[in-house]
Amino acid sequence: MLKQKLKFGIIKKVVGPVIFAESMENITMYEMVKVGLDKIIGEVIRIEGDNAVIQVYEDTTGVSPGEPVEPTGSLLSVELGPGLLNQIFDGIQRPLTVLEKDSGFFIKRGVYPDSLPRNKKWHFIPIKKVGDEVVAGDILGYVKESPLLERHAIMVPPQIKNGQISYIVEEGDYTIDETIAKIDCGSNNVVEVNMVTKWPIRKPRPIKRRVSTYLPLITGQRIIDALFPIAKGGTAAIPGGFGTGKTVMQHQLAQWADANVIVYIGCGERGNEMAEVLERFPELKDPCSGLPLINRTILIANVSNMPIAAREASIYTGMTIAEYYRDMGYDVALMADSTSRWAEALREISGRLEEMPGEEGYPAYLSSRIAEFYERAGRCEVLGSDERYGSISVIGAVSPPGADFSEPVTQSTLRVVKVFWALDTSLAQRRHFPAINWLTSYSLYKNDLDLWFAKYFPNWSSLTKEFMQILQEEEELIEIVRLVGPDALSEFQKLVLEYARKIREDYLMQHAYSPADSYCALKKNYYMMCLLSYFYNESKKLVDRGIQVSKINSLPSVQELSRMKFVSNEEFETFYLNLLERLKKDLSSLVEGVKS
Amino acid sequence: MTAKTIIAREFKTVNGISGPLLFVQGTRNVAYGEYVEIIAQDGSVRHGQVLETSFEMAVVQVFEGTGGLSREHTIVRFTGEPLRFSVSTDVIGRMFNGSGKVIDGGPPIIPKEKLDVNGSPINPKSRAYPTDFIQTGISAIDGMNTLSRGQKLPLFSGNGLPHNEIAAQIARQAKVRKTEEKFLLIFAALGITVDEARFFINSFEESGALSRSVLFINLAQDPAIERILTPRLALTTAEYLAFEEDYHVLVIITDMTNYCEALREISAAREEVPGRRGYPGYMYTDLASIYERTGRVLGKLGSITQMPILTMPNDDITHPIPDLTGYITEGQIIVDRALHRRGIYPPIDVLPSLSRLMKEAIGQNKTRDDHRELSDQLYYMYAEGRSLRELVAVVGEEALTERDHMYLRAADRFEREFVSQGRYEERSIEQTLDIGWDILSSFPESELKRISLNTIQKYHPAKRSKVS
Numbered sequence A: 001m002l003k004q005k006l007k008f009g010i011i012k013k014v015v016g017p018v019i020f021a022e023s024m025e026n027i028t029m030y031e032m033v034k035v036g037l038d039k040i041i042g043e044v045i046r047i048e049g050d051n052a053v054i055q056v057y058e059d060t061t062g063v064s065p066g067e068p069v070e071p072t073g074s075l076l077s078v079e080l081g082p083g084l085l086n087q088i089f090d091g092i093q094r095p096l097t098v099l100e101k102d103s104g105f106f107i108k109r110g111v112y113p114d115s116l117p118r119n120k121k122w123h124f125i126p127i128k129k130v131g132d133e134v135v136a137g138d139i140l141g142y143v144k145e146s147p148l149l150e151r152h153a154i155m156v157p158p159q160i161k162n163g164q165i166s167y168i169v170e171e172g173d174y175t176i177d178e179t180i181a182k183i184d185c186g187s188n189n190v191v192e193v194n195m196v197t198k199w200p201i202r203k204p205r206p207i208k209r210r211v212s213t214y215l216p217l218i219t220g221q222r223i224i225d226a227l228f229p230i231a232k233g234g235t236a237a238i239p240g241g242f243g244t245g246k247t248v249m250q251h252q253l254a255q256w257a258d259a260n261v262i263v264y265i266g267c268g269e270r271g272n273e274m275a276e277v278l279e280r281f282p283e284l285k286d287p288c289s290g291l292p293l294i295n296r297t298i299l300i301a302n303v304s305n306m307p308i309a310a311r312e313a314s315i316y317t318g319m320t321i322a323e324y325y326r327d328m329g330y331d332v333a334l335m336a337d338s339t340s341r342w343a344e345a346l347r348e349i350s351g352r353l354e355e356m357p358g359e360e361g362y363p364a365y366l367s368s369r370i371a372e373f374y375e376r377a378g379r380c381e382v383l384g385s386d387e388r389y390g391s392i393s394v395i396g397a398v399s400p401p402g403a404d405f406s407e408p409v410t411q412s413t414l415r416v417v418k419v420f421w422a423l424d425t426s427l428a429q430r431r432h433f434p435a436i437n438w439l440t441s442y443s444l445y446k447n448d449l450d451l452w453f454a455k456y457f458p459n460w461s462s463l464t465k466e467f468m469q470i471l472q473e474e475e476e477l478i479e480i481v482r483l484v485g486p487d488a489l490s491e492f493q494k495l496v497l498e499y500a501r502k503i504r505e506d507y508l509m510q511h512a513y514s515p516a517d518s519y520c521a522l523k524k525n526y527y528m529m530c531l532l533s534y535f536y537n538e539s540k541k542l543v544d545r546g547i548q549v550s551k552i553n554s555l556p557s558v559q560e561l562s563r564m565k566f567v568s569n570e571e572f573e574t575f576y577l578n579l580l581e582r583l584k585k586d587l588s589s590l591v592e593g594v595k596s
Numbered sequence B: 001m002t003a004k005t006i007i008a009r010e011f012k013t014v015n016g017i018s019g020p021l022l023f024v025q026g027t028r029n030v031a032y033g034e035y036v037e038i039i040a041q042d043g044s045v046r047h048g049q050v051l052e053t054s055f056e057m058a059v060v061q062v063f064e065g066t067g068g069l070s071r072e073h074t075i076v077r078f079t080g081e082p083l084r085f086s087v088s089t090d091v092i093g094r095m096f097n098g099s100g101k102v103i104d105g106g107p108p109i110i111p112k113e114k115l116d117v118n119g120s121p122i123n124p125k126s127r128a129y130p131t132d133f134i135q136t137g138i139s140a141i142d143g144m145n146t147l148s149r150g151q152k153l154p155l156f157s158g159n160g161l162p163h164n165e166i167a168a169q170i171a172r173q174a175k176v177r178k179t180e181e182k183f184l185l186i187f188a189a190l191g192i193t194v195d196e197a198r199f200f201i202n203s204f205e206e207s208g209a210l211s212r213s214v215l216f217i218n219l220a221q222d223p224a225i226e227r228i229l230t231p232r233l234a235l236t237t238a239e240y241l242a243f244e245e246d247y248h249v250l251v252i253i254t255d256m257t258n259y260c261e262a263l264r265e266i267s268a269a270r271e272e273v274p275g276r277r278g279y280p281g282y283m284y285t286d287l288a289s290i291y292e293r294t295g296r297v298l299g300k301l302g303s304i305t306q307m308p309i310l311t312m313p314n315d316d317i318t319h320p321i322p323d324l325t326g327y328i329t330e331g332q333i334i335v336d337r338a339l340h341r342r343g344i345y346p347p348i349d350v351l352p353s354l355s356r357l358m359k360e361a362i363g364q365n366k367t368r369d370d371h372r373e374l375s376d377q378l379y380y381m382y383a384e385g386r387s388l389r390e391l392v393a394v395v396g397e398e399a400l401t402e403r404d405h406m407y408l409r410a411a412d413r414f415e416r417e418f419v420s421q422g423r424y425e426e427r428s429i430e431q432t433l434d435i436g437w438d439i440l441s442s443f444p445e446s447e448l449k450r451i452s453l454n455t456i457q458k459y460h461p462a463k464r465s466k467v468s
Ligand SMILES: Nc1ncnc2c1ncn2[C@@H]1O[C@H](COP(=O)(O)OP(=O)(O)O)[C@@H](O)[C@H]1O
Pocket: A240, A241, A242, A243, A244, A245, A246, A247, A248, A249, A433, A434, A435, A510, A511, A512, A513, B354, B355, B356, B357
């Protein structure tokens, strides 16, 4: 590439993470620059004449006016290639493990190790040969990246429209910097391809087209899979006050969601929560393969006391990595905890720029930025001449001040996402977890996904509708009780209340830290619904015959419903058949009691 | 990396004074965050820090406030260095004012290191997840919202509530069982009254903790802006003692509400766009730079446990100060006015209280294997009882079922027997859990859905007495 002679600018003013510089001719928007004598990294976020405004990704203490600003000629980018999985990066993709080795447990400034390991050799297996015509996105070969991702595809970079392979290495071990293929693009332009590429984080990677398919992202969380499901390639928001379970839910999804790759972004939240993932995931086993979950996971950690500009960048860093795996044809799930902290970073920087504040001090472009971010989710046909599909599901936690959902970040998010899991402080205080409010939450994928569920569980949809209807009725009955007391209820209404209580306590509540309950397979989920529904519909008949609900409730088999969640997935089918049999017997014994 | 030469520069060009801020003209190459000395006309020295710097001007916040400073006669000395605090194990047993000057009449500290008071973020990769149970001897905490070593767990309280007593009791009783390790207390007072400060100091003295503590005292009559600095001095000291000298440090900071007021004052003087209820939009990040300086680090023996105290304006938990704190800390202990009025000490409302690190701190080999199930059941029972109380208020007692009455009675007993205890009563975790079992034993087994049959068999008082 032709290197233009880059001219240094001069720092004029420093206000926290924002730096104003002059003499910045030829600078481009979002260009990465090196700031001050310590050469800390920043990004140009506004240009006015020869002046530029730079947001700086590290603490600016000690930086003073008069120091130089060095342009780099490139946009803020991430490195993409094998070695991403099983890693933890900060918001600008600095590998935290390497930082720790280099500078100890306090993060030092101005240290920029390579994002991906340079001397590690990867076993590359080519699938193309010399003479093959290729287009952008075509897979040249595979690398085994981790036990859970055997086929990391090395692709023709998107910049190459089409060409012919003039050279490709044999199967063997290579570092990411070694040339593994040469592509002749005509007019004497031969491009060398190695196993690492760079991509600017703010620019979505290109795809062929979006497709709408309706496959569920199975999460193993009963209330989600049954009542408010998310599709692969879908978008969901989890808003909730502090302590309502946003992070636990994100961790649960990162553990159990049936995606190939998980990108988990700790954005402006707690350091210990990242430490927890780092300690737990290597031990936790993937329910399908039995291999440690960390092997499919990439962590981005820019916690609350790390620089806020890097926090702003972190969600784009994570998203670009997610797109890279999607382009290989994988299902990726991305969790961002919390998008509110990202929005606050945006607000703080905007404030330093003295931009016109919008609602609650957020910049006017807040909602368009949020929309652009979620827009990068989806299921699509990816680049390449073969037909490949990949998806990115995005689940964003939102932390509304005072748990008031009317605030701008929650509202802007709800305008774009299709699933809303509303976490409720009063449920959390009663220790009803997950504290997803069943009356206000929704999933716009529900109807379409029910078609998929119907293939495996014919009455899935009607069971879930029954649950929702009973929960709604409960709400109305509680209102009556509040007004006139429980005496006013008919025996049948009491049964509805009892059924609703069982749904809430014995089904919806799911204990994240109980080994048997943390992950609920679809089959177990289904059988649990069946058992509860059976209890209700049979009891209805008994109540018709004048049998009291309290009597039904004291039957041993009915009592046992409250412990069914602690039966493991493996044992559940046997348990189900057995309990169903006993329910039948116990309930019919009551009928006989009436007859005699 | 280029080493910068450190040169101090003096200016007499104060151009404006606004609230706690000085605007100094013609400064050119003053560094952001630089430590500043301000020499008043009478020769007294104050100190400050650069908040904004440009070719034309530097904005300096003055920790002692700007009262008595004039444009003409003030000398501003930029030191070329960040604000540092001198530490060594000599600080143990000593008392400092809110800006780190020795105020106990003893000799100056012979420093081993001079550390930047703003610290650096701990690499998340280097953190060790807290797992060691700290027994506070208070059932509402140990049983229901367990504290662990390396946790940041604040007390959310209100004016006139006994949060100081609770904090002092915790400082007195907190211990990690079965260990003999180096334990230290760091106490940072931010704008509290002389009486309150005396209460703490007496209480530490009484329990013998004073000789194992470091005190930083900024009183109500002391400069308000200094409160920005005080917790940072305390935490810089804590980091040194925990990670260099292997101490287990408990840091108590009170009252964080005064800290936030100081933050707001500076923001207003800078004419920044205010965030919610007039507090600066960056308050979350600023508070995180205090609260996150807590924890354990892989390969280090020491730890920092933080217990900030804050009084919620109007007892409103949605106020930005408790709200943002709750979003950062690893739970919260709520001191409740209604319980206090009913004469319950400690008036801790366990329902909105939370310890996020509880799950790893309890169970076999830590507390007892029935702990989680028992506390889950107690939570269920108490929440149920409390909502029935509300119902009773509306429809009266008569309408309730026998089951309802059972829950109401148990919730009362829970408050009177489990939550309530003496100011000098130190309960072991076994005692705490046994009180819980005693209350639950009034229920038929079928109501104890959160507890496995195995655990019931092992710990239910009825079963246990049968065995013996
Ligand atoms: N599914 C769950 N099972 C058990 N406990 C939960 C669950 N979800 C949340 N909790 C409890 O709630 C606490 C707060 O959850 P967290 O996800 O950290 O809240 P948030 O991120 O919304 O502040 C956790 O520490 C845990 O004790």
